[in-house]
Amino acid sequence: MEQAYAKVLCELIKNGKKPTDAVRALKELLEIRGRIALLPKIARAFARLAAREEARGKLTLTVARRGDAKHAIKEVEKFLTTQKISDTDLCEEVDETLIGGWRLEGQGVLVDASWKKSLLSIYTASTQ
C-alpha cells in the first residue's frame, strides 16, 4: 500500500508539483481516508524510491589511478555520444584493482574497458 502512495507522490513531483504541496495534498487525503498512520511508512518507501531513481540516472566512471581519468573521459564521451546516453551525472571513482583502463556503469549499462577484465578473459580462454 505504502509503495503505491510513494509512487504517486514521486510522479506528482516529477510532473512539476511543488514537493511541499504534494506532501500536504497526500496528508489531507490520508486523513480523509483514515490512513494517516501510513505516513511514516510512505516516507520510508519514498526515500527508497528516490534513492533508486537517483542511482538509475547516475553514471560512474571508475579508473585505476586518478591520473587516468582525463584520458578515460575522452573515450567515455565518445562512447556516450554513439550510445545517445546523457552524461549529466558522471561521477568519478578510483579502484586500484582495475589495474588499468576504465569502467563505466550506470543507467542500466556497463562498459568494462579495464585491464583486469581483459586479463581475466585471457586467463579464462587459455585455461579452458
Add this chain to the structure above:
Amino acid sequence: MAQSSIVEKIIKEIEGHVGAQLSEHVGKVTSVGDGVVAIDGLARAVMSEVVEFEEAKGKKLADAIDSPASGKGKLYGLVLNLEEDSVRATILGDTSRVHEGMTVKSTGNVLMVPSGEELLGRVVNALGEPLDGKGPFKNAAMMPIERQAAGVIDRKSVSVPLATGIVAIDAMIPIGRGQRELIIGDRATGKTTVAIDTIINQRYEPEESRPICIYVAIGQKESKTARIVEQLRQEGALGYTIIVDAPASAPAALQFLAPFAGVAIGEYFMDAGRDVLIIYDDLSKQAVAYRELSLLLRRPPGREAYPGDIFYLHSRLLERACRLSEEKGGGSITALPIIETQEGDVSGYIPTNVISITDGQIFLTSNLFNKGVRPAIDVGISVSRVGSSAQTKAMKSVAGTLKLTLAQFRDLEAFMQFAQDLDKVTADQIATGQRMVELLKQKNGAPIPMEKQVVMLFAAMSKLFAETPIARVQEAARGFAEFIDTEHAGELKEINATGVLSDDLKKTLTHAMEEFRLGHKEFFAEVK
C-alpha cells in the same frame, strides 16, 4: 599440458584479444533471501534468461580468477519474475555469494545444459555440471532447458513396446516407446524399484535399439541416489544411463529445474533418432520445490498453496515426451513420472493433475506390499491407455485374459475362508487366481526378458501349475522358463525376433510342458 604450449596459448589469446568496449545490460541486487534475489534495472531481461552475478568487482585479479581448484566458478541466476521496476531471479548456486548492491549482467541466453554421448554413465546436477568427479565434458552439445514440445504433425502414434521386465506390467499394463506412464503409490511401496528394474531390463535390448535411460532424482536422499548408481553399475546398466541429481539438500530452484534438465538431455538423443527412457523420481517433490519458489517470488498461492501454473509446470514437462515421426528421425522419449500419495489418496491435487496428463498409471498399494505381493501393483486400477497397441502379438495372445482372471479372483477372494463350502467352479477360479498372483511376484533387480515372460504366462494359462503348491508356483514358472532356455533356445529366440507365438511354437511349448512335468516332479508332487 607442456609449459611451452601454455605460453603459446596465452600469446595466441593476447594477440587475438580485442579490447572492444562492449556494453552490457546490468542491474543491481536490491534484496537477497531464501535463494531469491530482487534486481533493480535489467529493463531488457526476458523470462527464463540467465543472468550473471559479477563477483570480480572490487577484488584483486588473483582473487577474481575462477580457480578450478576453488571449485567456485561463475555464479548465475535465472529470471523467473518480470515486474514493473525490477526482476526477480533465483540463484543457481551458493546464495551466500550474493550481496546487496552487486552488479548483475544480462547474458541474453536461456538456461542450457550439456548433452551427448559423453554424459552416458555420468552423474550430473540440474545445471548439467558433473558430480561424479570424472571431469568436465569436452564436446557436449548445449540443449535449452525450456523448449516447445513437438507439434501434432511431428508426432507418430506409440507402436513400439518398451519392455520393463516386470511380468505384471508387460502383460497387463504395457508401455510403448513415447508413452507417459505414471507410477503412483504411497511411500515405500516399490515405485523406484519398478523404475530402476525398467532401466536394468534395457540391457536385454539390442544395442542399436536400446533406449538411453535418464534417471532424474528430485529431492531424494544422496545415499539413495548413490545406492541406485551402484546398483546400475553392478547390473551393467550405467553405461547407457545418465543420472540427474537434485538432492534434498539442493536449493529449491535446482529441484524445480532437474526434470527439465533431464528432458533437455533426452531431447538431444531423441532429435538424433534414438529412443530415450526418462524417470522423474518424483514429481511431488518437484511440485513442492516449485511451490516454495513461487511463494518466495510472491506469486499468488492457489489450492494447497501451489501456484496457479502448477498444472502447466507438469503438462509442459510431460508433453515433451513423445514419439517423433519418421521425417523427424523417429526418436522417442518415454516418461515414467513418479508421484507419492498420502495414505493411498489418489484424489489429491498433484496426483489428479499428473494422472490427467499421463497416458495411464501403475498404482502401487501398501496393502499388497505388506501382503508380500511385490511388485505391489493394483491391477484393478492400473491402466495403460496407449500401450496395448505397442504390445507384441505373442504377449497379447498369452496375457489377453489375465486381467479378467485376476479381477474375478479379487471378487472371490473374500470367500476364500469358506473354501470347503465353495462349488468347484468358484474353487477353481480362486486356485487359478492364487497361482497367477504368485506367478506375478518378482524380486527386485531381477527383470525377466519378454520371451521368457511369454513362455511363463503360456504355461500358466495352459494350467501347467494348476496342481503345483502355491508356495512353489514362482519357482516352478522360473524353472520352466530356464528349461525352455536350455532345451528350446531356438524357440525363445524366435519369439524375441518375431514377437509372435505361432501355432507351431504353441505345439512345441505344449510338448515341452509335458517334458518339464515329467522331469521336475518335485513341482507337481500332488499330481495323481
